[in-house]
Amino acid sequence: MSANNRRVRRLIVDLLWEFGEMTKEEMAEKLTTKKNVRTVPSPHSLSALLSKNPQIIAVGSEKVENAVGIKASHLVYDIDRNLIHNREEIVYTRSPTVMTPKQKREAIMCGCGRIRVFPPGYTKCLHCVRNN
Numbered sequence: 001m002s003a004n005n006r007r008v009r010r011l012i013v014d015l016l017w018e019f020g021e022m023t024k025e026e027m028a029e030k031l032t033t034k035k036n037v038r039t040v041p042s043p044h045s046l047s048a049l050l051s052k053n054p055q056i057i058a059v060g061s062e063k064v065e066n067a068v069g070i071k072a073s074h075l076v077y078d079i080d081r082n083l084i085h086n087r088e089e090i091v092y093t094r095s096p097t098v099m100t101p102k103q104k105r106e107a108i109m110c111g112c113g114r115i116r117v118f119p120p121g122y123t124k125c126l127h128c129v130r131n132n
């Protein structure tokens with residue numbers, strides 16, 4: 001995966017933490033305001049990035065009417081707030097594909113099979129700590 005792609009994946013989670021639940025269209029808008037994002041993913045790949053990230057869940061849907069009056073249902077995404085209780089915990093739930101090089105060095109394989117940076121003082125990953 002490209003560095004830009006990894007950065008976008010991390011940024012998506014940070015933006016959800018900061019601004020709360022949103023659709024992929026709202027996420028695309030937020031990403032365009034970020035100077036360090038070279039290319040904003042297409043709506044199609046953005047929905048894949050949102051739905052395949054274990055840190056993110058769909059929390060509902062929103063009816064949106066387009067320019068010609070056709071109503072479509074758009075999923076609304078949010079951080080999995082049962083899993084992630086504060087900003088620091090975002091790094092403990094990152095999968096290896098989005099880790100920074102430093103996090104990759106610190107990551108350990110948990111008994112559950114996930115490779116994660118463990119929260120300080122714990123011998124298991126945050127998913128296991130939260131039973132999630």
Ligand SMILES: [Zn+2]
Nearest residue numbers: 110112125128
């Ligand atoms: Zn675990």
